[in-house]
Amino acid sequence: MPSKKTQEFVFDQRSREILLSIIKMYVDTGEPVGSRTLSKYSKEKLSAATIRNIMADLEDAGYLTHPHTSAGRIPTDKAYRFYVDSILRQVKISKSDESAIRHSLLESEVSSASQFMERTSHLLSQMSNNVGIVVSPAIAQDILQHIEFLKLADGRILVIMVSRSGLVRDRVIRVEGDFSQTELDKTARYVTDNFKGLSLFTIRSEILKRMSEEKVLYDRLLQNAILLCNQGLEDEEQGKVYVDGTSTILSKPDFTDTERLRGLFRMYEEKGKLLKILNECLAESTSTGIGIRIGAENNIPSLRNCTIITSPYTYGSNVNSVVGGVAVVGPTRMEYARMITVVNYIARLFEKVFSEDRQINR
Numbered sequence: 001m002p003s004k005k006t007q008e009f010v011f012d013q014r015s016r017e018i019l020l021s022i023i024k025m026y027v028d029t030g031e032p033v034g035s036r037t038l039s040k041y042s043k044e045k046l047s048a049a050t051i052r053n054i055m056a057d058l059e060d061a062g063y064l065t066h067p068h069t070s071a072g073r074i075p076t077d078k079a080y081r082f083y084v085d086s087i088l089r090q091v092k093i094s095k096s097d098e099s100a101i102r103h104s105l106l107e108s109e110v111s112s113a114s115q116f117m118e119r120t121s122h123l124l125s126q127m128s129n130n131v132g133i134v135v136s137p138a139i140a141q142d143i144l145q146h147i148e149f150l151k152l153a154d155g156r157i158l159v160i161m162v163s164r165s166g167l168v169r170d171r172v173i174r175v176e177g178d179f180s181q182t183e184l185d186k187t188a189r190y191v192t193d194n195f196k197g198l199s200l201f202t203i204r205s206e207i208l209k210r211m212s213e214e215k216v217l218y219d220r221l222l223q224n225a226i227l228l229c230n231q232g233l234e235d236e237e238q239g240k241v242y243v244d245g246t247s248t249i250l251s252k253p254d255f256t257d258t259e260r261l262r263g264l265f266r267m268y269e270e271k272g273k274l275l276k277i278l279n280e281c282l283a284e285s286t287s288t289g290i291g292i293r294i295g296a297e298n299n300i301p302s303l304r305n306c307t308i309i310t311s312p313y314t315y316g317s318n319v320n321s322v323v324g325g326v327a328v329v330g331p332t333r334m335e336y337a338r339m340i341t342v343v344n345y346i347a348r349l350f351e352k353v354f355s356e357d358r359q360i361n362r
């Protein structure tokens with residue numbers, strides 16, 4: 001249980017200035033910050049003794065801690081949360097970061113949406129010196145541009161779906177009954193002509209609705225469409241995860257716990273678990289379009305020393321639903337202000353690129 005003093009702590013101008021200075025210095029250097037260092041940069045020219053008293057109050061309130069016998073202090077998760085909440089609506093992307101992002105993602109040749117997402121995760125890793133992640137739209141939420149059904153041997157059918165964003169999904173399904181390639185072509189044309197521009201989830205619902213009408217109850221074309229679309233969607237409710245930069249954590253002094261380090265690597269390898277965590281973070285995104293989990297706010301033990309910064313993107317007719325997201329994962333000692341703007345800017349760029357009039361070259 002937090003102490004009464006922690007609950008009632010109120011920041012004044014001095015304590016706020018001291019805490020923000022400690023956070024900035026620690027993020028920049030990775031070294032505990034002492035009162036003498038702070039006194040050199042104090043706007044009010046505060047003495048080291050005065051600063052030590054303020055630091056002691058901040059430590060009692062849970063905003064600072066000191067490692068081992070060091071005289072300096074470092075921020076806690078609570079301090080980072082205070083800092084993030086105070087800057088979230090104020091920070092703006094720098095011209096240099098904006099230029100670097102646009103050059104990498106818009107001014108270079110990209111052959112497919114998948115390559116675009118791979119490049120984005122790499123760019124996020126480069127800019128943050130941490131792990132960069134992109135989550136593609138879940139297949140059921142993505143917007144259909146084109147669909148094909150190709151007959152294979154042994155009663156199998158290859159389903160190829162191209163979304164408005166340019167993502168190509170394919171999977172092999174098995175269905176009861178024998179389909180000719182002519183039937184499959186007719187069904188594909190029917191689905192594309194009638195439902196292009198809708199999500200696959202919406203298409204499935206619309207076909208079922210049409211089949212419930214008496215005049216089309218026995219329409220074989222509709223029966224084929226619902227059967228094939230159902231099978232094409234089965235077990236594909238989640239998006240794909242593009243991850244880059246996992247090896248960067250090996251060089252971080254923040255990760256000294258070998259067991260926790262192993263846990264991090266296992267998590268990055270288990271894409272299903274990683275996607276679940278990211279989707280939870282994306283769902284928590286604030287009205288600013290940014291979701292941030294810091295340290296102990298993560299309920300996975302291997303992430304207790306990490307911060308996850310996420311931003312969702314939407315496009316097409318699904319503007320009120322998250323269809324994908326971009327993220328940076330790294331130690332709690334992170335360039336929060338810069339990474340918040342970078343992640344948010346890239347998510348908004350995705351919305352423009354994947355809109356109807358800004359398609360990626362296929």
